[in-house]
Amino acid sequence: MCELRHDDCRNFIPVDVAKGICKLTNELVMIDTPVCPECSAIPKCKFCSNYAAGETPFLGECKASKKGFWTYEDLKAFQCEDFAAKKEYTEVK
Amino acid sequence: MSLKLEDILKEKGVPISFQYGGTAPDEIVGREVKKDPHPRVKKLKNLFLQTLSSASCEFPYWYTRKFQETEGDLVIMRRAEALKSAFLHITPTIYPGELLVGGKTYHYRGSFPMPWMSESYYMAKEDELFQAALKSGSASAGEVSTFGTGGGNVTQSVGKVTSIAGKFGMRAEEVPALVKLAREWVGKSVDDLGHKYEQMVPEYQMKEQIMRSVICMFDSGYTLPQGREVINYYYPLQYGFDSLIEMCNECKDAVAGRAHGDGITGMDRLYFYEAAKTILEGVSGWIENYAKEAARLQQVAKTEVERKEYGDLVDILYHIAHKQPRTFREALQLTTFIHLAVINEDAISGMSPGRVGQILWPWFEQDMEAGRITEDEVVELLECHRVKFSLIDCFACAGVVGGVLAGNTFNNLALGGVTRDGKSAANRLEMLILEAGIRCDSTQPTLSVLYDDKLPEEFLLKAIECDKMGAGYPAWMNNRGGIEFMMKNYAKEGMDLTNARAFSIGGCLETSPGIWKELVLNDRKYWIPGGAGQPTSVGVHFIANPKVLELVLTNGFDHRTGEQVYPPHNKKLDTYEELWETFQEYYAMTCDCLTTTNNIQHDIWRKHNMAIFNSLLKPDCLDKGQHIGNMGYRFNATYNIESCGTINMVNSLAAMKKLVYDDKKYTFDEMKEALLNNFGFKTAAEVGSFSLGTQEKKDGIDKYDDIHSDCLRAPKYGNDDPYADEILRAYEEWFCEMCGDYESLYAKPLYPCQISVSTHGAQGAVTLASPDGRLAGTTYADGSMSAYPGTDRNGPYALFESATCWDHSQSQNSQMNMKIHPNAVIGVEGSKKLLDLTRAYMRKGGYHIQYNIVDSKMLIDAQKSPENYRELLVRVAGFTQYWCEIGKPIQDEVIARTEYEGV
Numbered sequence: 003m004c005e006l007r008h009d010d011c012r013n014f015i016p017v018d019v020a021k022g023i024c025k026l027t028n029e030l031v032m033i034d035t036p037v038c039p040e041c042s043a044i045p046k047c048k049f050c051s052n053y054a055a056g057e058t059p060f061l062g063e064c065k066a067s068k069k070g071f072w073t074y075e076d077l078k079a080f081q082c083e084d085f086a087a088k089k090e091y092t093e094v095k
Numbered sequence: 096m097s098l099k100l101e102d103i104l105k106e107k108g109v110p111i112s113f114q115y116g117g118t119a120p121d122e123i124v125g126r127e128v129k130k131d132p133h134p135r136v137k138k139l140k141n142l143f144l145q146t147l148s149s150a151s152c153e154f155p156y157w158y159t160r161k162f163q164e165t166e167g168d169l170v171i172m173r174r175a176e177a178l179k180s181a182f183l184h185i186t187p188t189i190y191p192g193e194l195l196v197g198g199k200t201y202h203y204r205g206s207f208p209m210p211w212m213s214e215s216y217y218m219a220k221e222d223e224l225f226q227a228a229l230k231s232g233s234a235s236a237g238e239v240s241t242f243g244t245g246g247g248n249v250t251q252s253v254g255k256v257t258s259i260a261g262k263f264g265m266r267a268e269e270v271p272a273l274v275k276l277a278r279e280w281v282g283k284s285v286d287d288l289g290h291k292y293e294q295m296v297p298e299y300q301m302k303e304q305i306m307r308s309v310i311c312m313f314d315s316g317y318t319l320p321q322g323r324e325v326i327n328y329y330y331p332l333q334y335g336f337d338s339l340i341e342m343c344n345e346c347k348d349a350v351a352g353r354a355h356g357d358g359i360t361g362m363d364r365l366y367f368y369e370a371a372k373t374i375l376e377g378v379s380g381w382i383e384n385y386a387k388e389a390a391r392l393q394q395v396a397k398t399e400v401e402r403k404e405y406g407d408l409v410d411i412l413y414h415i416a417h418k419q420p421r422t423f424r425e426a427l428q429l430t431t432f433i434h435l436a437v438i439n440e441d442a443i444s445g446m447s448p449g450r451v452g453q454i455l456w457p458w459f460e461q462d463m464e465a466g467r468i469t470e471d472e473v474v475e476l477l478e479c480h481r482v483k484f485s486l487i488d489c490f491a492c493a494g495v496v497g498g499v500l501a502g503n504t505f506n507n508l509a510l511g512g513v514t515r516d517g518k519s520a521a522n523r524l525e526m527l528i529l530e531a532g533i534r535c536d537s538t539q540p541t542l543s544v545l546y547d548d549k550l551p552e553e554f555l556l557k558a559i560e561c562d563k564m565g566a567g568y569p570a571w572m573n574n575r576g577g578i579e580f581m582m583k584n585y586a587k588e589g590m591d592l593t594n595a596r597a598f599s600i601g602g603c604l605e606t607s608p609g610i611w612k613e614l615v616l617n618d619r620k621y622w623i624p625g626g627a628g629q630p631t632s633v634g635v636h637f638i639a640n641p642k643v644l645e646l647v648l649t650n651g652f653d654h655r656t657g658e659q660v661y662p663p664h665n666k667k668l669d670t671y672e673e674l675w676e677t678f679q680e681y682y683a684m685t686c687d688c689l690t691t692t693n694n695i696q697h698d699i700w701r702k703h704n705m706a707i708f709n710s711l712l713k714p715d716c717l718d719k720g721q722h723i724g725n726m727g728y729r730f731n732a733t734y735n736i737e738s739c740g741t742i743n744m745v746n747s748l749a750a751m752k753k754l755v756y757d758d759k760k761y762t763f764d765e766m767k768e769a770l771l772n773n774f775g776f777k778t779a780a781e782v783g784s785f786s787l788g789t790q791e792k793k794d795g796i797d798k799y800d801d802i803h804s805d806c807l808r809a810p811k812y813g814n815d816d817p818y819a820d821e822i823l824r825a826y827e828e829w830f831c832e833m834c835g836d837y838e839s840l841y842a843k844p845l846y847p848c849q850i851s852v853s854t855h856g857a858q859g860a861v862t863l864a865s866p867d868g869r870l871a872g873t874t875y876a877d878g879s880m881s882a883y884p885g886t887d888r889n890g891p892y893a894l895f896e897s898a899t900c901w902d903h904s905q906s907q908n909s910q911m912n913m914k915i916h917p918n919a920v921i922g923v924e925g926s927k928k929l930l931d932l933t934r935a936y937m938r939k940g941g942y943h944i945q946y947n948i949v950d951s952k953m954l955i956d957a958q959k960s961p962e963n964y965r966e967l968l969v970r971v972a973g974f975t976q977y978w979c980e981i982g983k984p985i986q987d988e989v990i991a992r993t994e995y996e997g998v
Contacts, residue, residue: 009266016188017203018147019249019256019264023191025395030145033266034255059229060271071160074272078153078186078201081384 008033009076010049011041043091048075051086097777100870101788107804111788111885113951116919117996124917124950126565127925132535135192136478140485140535142190142203144965147256148247148488149202150263152272154439155210157184159279162211171722175370175707178440179377187381187388189408194424195479196385196408197432198486199439204247206263206490210277212442212704213286213317216260217277224259227252228270246965246980263490285704286317289696296695298688304660308653309861310646311689312637312739312854316696318491320633321706323445323505323602324733325626326437327713328430328454329612332623335418336379342717343372350720364720367727371711378436378708379416386412419616423458423468427476430455431483434506437709444489445505445602445632448540449609452510452525454623457616459524470527477531484539503538503974505602511554512545512574515593515611515622519547521554529561532568536968538975542569543600545577546937559926559933562946565917567970570604570945572908573937577606579904584608584846585628585730597624603850603973604908604943605631608730610714627714628730629723631907633697634845635689635736635837639858640744641865641875643685647677648767655861668763671756675748679829686736686837686845694840700724701840732843735907736834739854740875742812742883745826746867749819750809754802754866761802766866772796773864774803779872785856785984786884786991790870807868813882815893820900827901847906849879851972856984874988877972878910880941884991891998895936903942911936912972914947914992932998945970947989954978954990 008014008022008031015023017030024031026040047053052066053073064073066084079085104110132140161180165173186201199205210217217224249256249264256264265273281287293299305311330339347368354361386409393405411425420426430448438446462468489504510525532542544550544558558569581595585608594610601607608628614621646653647668651661661681668674701724709723710716716727754760761769775796779785810818835844855875864871867883876883880898887894891913903909920929929946936944947970957964957978967978969989978986 015190016201017142017145017190018149018205019202019266020147020254028191058271058275060268061275067160067164069164071163072275073156074152074269074275076266076268077156077272080186081184 006037006041006043008035008037008041010043010046011037012044013040013042043087045079045082045085045087046075047073047077047079049088049091050079051088052084097791097794099788100776100790100792103792104807109804109808112888112993113788113885113991114994114996115888115890116998119916119950119952119994119996120918123952123956125953126563126948127917127921128533128560128564130534132478133475135194136475136482136535138192139190139479139482140537143482143486143537146204146247146486147249148263149205150207150259150265150490151200151202151205152207152269152276154181154185154200154207155276156272157181158211159276163279169366170703171366171370171705171707172373174705175373178707179373182377182381182436182439183384185381185384187385189385189388189392193479194476195428195431195483196389196412197428197435197483199435199488204486204488206488208273208276208490209442210280211284212320214277214280214284215286217274218281221274221277224257224270224274227257228267246977248980263488284317285320285696285700288703289316289699292699293692293695296688296691298684299692301661301684302688302692304658305685305688307656307658308642308660309858310639310642310660310685311635312639312858314696315633315636315693316700319442319444319489320697320700320704321441321446321630321709322443323605323607323632324628324630325447325449325599325601325607325609326434326709327609327625327627328433329614329623329625330712330717331429331433332426332454333419333612333614335415336375337417339711340372340375340379343368343375346717346720347372360721360725363725367716367720367722370707371717374708375711378432381436382412382416382432386416420458423455423462423473424476426455426458427480431480433712437712438487438489440708441704441706442489442491444491444503445507445605447505447507447509447599447601447607449599449626450509450512450520450624452522452528453520454625456522456524456623457614457619457621461617461619473524474527474531474534477528478535481531481535481537481539485537487539503976505974506540507543507600507602508540509543509545509599510558510569511547511550512599513547513549513596515596517596519549519551521550526554526557529557529569532566533561533564536564536566538968538977541975543604544569544571545574545599546571546933547574555930556926559930562929563917563920563926563948565948566968567945567947567975570943570973571933571937572600572604572606573903573940573942576904576940576942580606580907581608583904584732588730588732590730599624599626601626601631603852604910605848605850606907607631607733610729612714627728629728629733629841631733631735631848634693634734634839635686637737637739637854637858638682638685639739639854639862641740641747641869642858642862643681644678644744644747645770645863645865647674647681648770651681654771654863671752674751679833683833683836686833690837690839690845698840726841731841732839732846734839734841734843734845735848736837736845737848737850738830738879739851739858740862741823741826741849741879742876742881743865743867743869745812745819745823746809746883746886747865748822749811750806750866750868752822753809753818754805760805765802769799769802770864770866772799773871774799774806774868776864776870779860779870784987785859785872785874786987787868787870787873788885788991789987790873803868806866809867811867811883811886813887813894813897814889815896820897823897824900827905831905849906849908850910851875851877851879852974853971853982853985855972856982856988860984874984877988877992878912880909880911881913882993884988884993887993891932891995892935895939895941898936899939899941903940906942909942910972911941911944912947912970912992913944913995914949914951914989915995915998916950917948919995919997920948928998947992951990951994954986958986958990
């Protein structure tokens with residue numbers, strides 16, 4: 003199970019590449035600061051059972067795509083019809 | 096310590112005066128008009144001011160994936176399916192307190208690369224980007240927060256944020272995906288394919304040398320292939336998405352398998368309607384995804400107020416995803432989504448909303464009559480609209496974003512003008528748009544008044560009040576001049592006086608054709624204006640006039656690059672006439688090779704990357720069943736030749752004429768030697784400053800002092816001096832005519848466009864000293880009718896006389912910027928003076944004027960301490976920008992502009 007970041011969390015509203023708003027506190031939080039116990043994973047490829055990590059860092063393969071199209075860990079998957087959360091993550095789709 | 100030019104001239108008793116009409120007080124004077132936005136908007140605006148320009152790969156990933164999955168299908172369908180997939184996969188984000196929702200991506204100020212347009216930058220930087228991403232470690236919150244010094248620009252990589260082109264930030268974890276996406280498009284992008292075929296143009300080598308010399312600023316086919324045009328919101332506003340999809344299906348049935356007399360493109364109609372239907376489904380679904388997100392937020396909202404606001408959003412968004420809007424708020428929300436959809440479809444700057452106050456008038460009028468909304472609520476919504484538009488970023492290559500756009504996206508909202516039957520078109524909603532522009536000062540949408548003597552005084556004074564707020568808008572455009580240009584340029588495509596009155600401003604100040612469409616709302620009929628022409632961001636982009644003159648003087652050789660750019664003319668240039676003729680010859684060569692090569696790039700674009708959504712919005716694509724590339728638009732003669740540095744060129748020709756040919760005080764060779772030696776000064780790059788007065792002399796070199804003094808004292812434009820003005824008149828008459836010698840890929844003649852945007856900084860940087868006394872590497876005069884800083888010594892009315900010595904309606908535009916000290920226009924009397932000044936220029940036939948009402952000392956202080964001025968807005972050349980997001984050459988130029996202490 004990978005370490006969660008703020009931008010992996012359902013309570014996080016993304017503002018930019020460095021920060022967002024935490025809905026629990028309504029405060030700005032920096033993405034790369036430690037998360038709180040309330041953090042729960044959003045749909046992303048890295049949390050999907052169809053995702054297979056590849057050799058290049060952060061890249062992998064989408065097993066759900068017919069042609070085995072590549073993908074990347076942090077791709078959000080809210081709108082992906084094939085997203086299936088890995089068991090170890092709480093999926094809040 | 097080296098002497099500065101301004102000190103040298105002061106000693107000689109000929110100071111460069113950057114003030115006219117008095118002396119500004121010693122202390123910094125603030126702006127007179129200052130109001131605050133509504134509390135919720137203030138929060139949203141404050142969030143914007145803290146937000147970094149952020150790029151992500153979500154949209155390009157889904158676009159690329161679907162494009163590959165549809166391999167073998169028609170290009171237009173692959174593109175439509177790819178766009179639909181990308182829109183449907185955008186993660187919707189709704190920020191606390193938003194009344195208007197929607198964004199290009201899930202970031203607040205988000206954008207994304209389009210490698211299908213050009214991937215070469217990422218491939219060239221592949222290793223660098225990868226290394227930056229892989230090396231990234233955790234940055235402290237403090238480190239990441241230091242980004243603020245460049246405003247929202249991510250000027251360097253920090254922690255897990257990778258800087259791209261010194262402007263956009265991308266999460267380091269996404270950079271490998273960006274590089275992978277770029278690889279997928281190698282050899283297939285518009286850039287690569289265009290490059291393959293443009294090399295077949297016989298003049299290609301010269302074109303490459305011209306680009307390296309920066310005589311031309313950039314190619315347009317794969318950088319910004321659309322833009323500086325006026326959008327048309329009519330069809331979705333009138334019919335809603337469901338009816339439009341139904342219409343596409345009906346049209347498909349009507350044209351499938353039938354050429355209807357058009358053996359070349361008749362059959363293409365079926366594919367266009369199918370593609371249009373596909374993308375309409377994508378955009379409708381994208382809006383619906385926002386409705387679903389609002390519904391989710393409603394479920395988890397903590398307060399009743401929040402639940403109510405999210406509930407309202409759910410109702411609004413589900414409705415406009417399918418049907419004609421019912422209320423002003425719904426109409427404004429729908430136009431916002433349409434706008435975002437168009438600029439997500441292609442790399443576009445200057446997609447202008449047009450005459451929004453007239454387009455949305457039906458909903459405003461009926462809501463007000465029914466008591467459904469108050470004016471205060473309308474202003475609040477319009478403030479939200481300003482924030483939403485200010486968040487728009489255009490992701491293009493570094494040279495274009497920094498060197499041309501200065502980070503701006505030029506979404507110009509026009510006010511005023513006349514109705515289709517020639518009456519004042521200003522209305523109450525436009526007064527509220529101005530009020531929102533005052534309360535929520537921000538970069539977008541920038542505002543322009545289409546000045547006409549028929550506009551009511553109350554409206555004009557409201558616009559002046561907005562100018563005095565100091566953000567540089569509204570700009571003032573000549574409505575009559577615009578109509579004349581419409582008739583001149585588009586009559587062959589059926590433009591008549593009625594539709595000429597529907598024109599608006601696309602981009603900074605590009606006069607763009609439109610038409611009126613009849614809109615029916617609750618059985619009431621209205622005529623609303625909207626864009627009906629191709630982009631005007633296309634053609635030959637920014638020819639550096641002083642640089643062309645420089646190469647005339649150097650026999651076609653660029654001393655900066657060490658390349659022979661033009662064939663040597665080998666003339667002695669014994670007479671002014673010979674000098675002028677040679678300039679015309681080199682200029683013509685420039686236009687020719689740039690037109691042919693850009694035509695090829697655009698031809699690749701229209702075959703591989705045609706606009707589908709933007710096409711279906713604009714008349715007459717839906718009627719004809721043809722997209723932009725098949726000339727579906729009503730008006731297609733929009734390709735232009737853009738110039739830069741006109742006034743430095745005019746002043747330089749005046750100096751050559753006076754000192755070398757008429758008075759024969761110096762020989763041609765003496766002048767040339769002085770220029771090549773920068774009159775004994777260091778270069779601007781060495782000094783680190785880009786305005787004339789701050790340039791430093793090299794120690795011990797005095798031999799060029801006299802000639803430099805004489806060059807600076809030679810006749811200058813802007814003083815009602817016929818010596819210089821006659822040169823401008825001759826140039827304009829030639830330039831406006833010669834552009835028509837070149838033909839676009841749509842077989843239409845080109846026309847002149849005379850704005851500088853930010854190119855006067857970049858192109859000044861590559862130009863040696865010029866005969867007007869300007870020193871190497873310093874910025875040109877801005878715009879095309881602004882005087883060179885410090886040289887307009889006879890007041891504004893003398894400047895106007897000079898500027899209007901030619902017929903501005905022969906050109907798409909002209910551009911004059913003036914800097915006025917706030918004290919000069921203070922109070923009601925000051926407002927009236929400023930309106931009189933504006934009116935005087937318009938009545939003389941000037942096309943455009945805009946004001947920086949700011950104390951220069953504030954700008955100098957802001958340059959020293961940008962952290963104290965995050966919200967300081969200035970007018971550059973056709974656009975308003977945050978001071979801290981502008982490059983130093985342009986900052987120096989704005990500071991150096993003559994400051995009028997009285998008008």
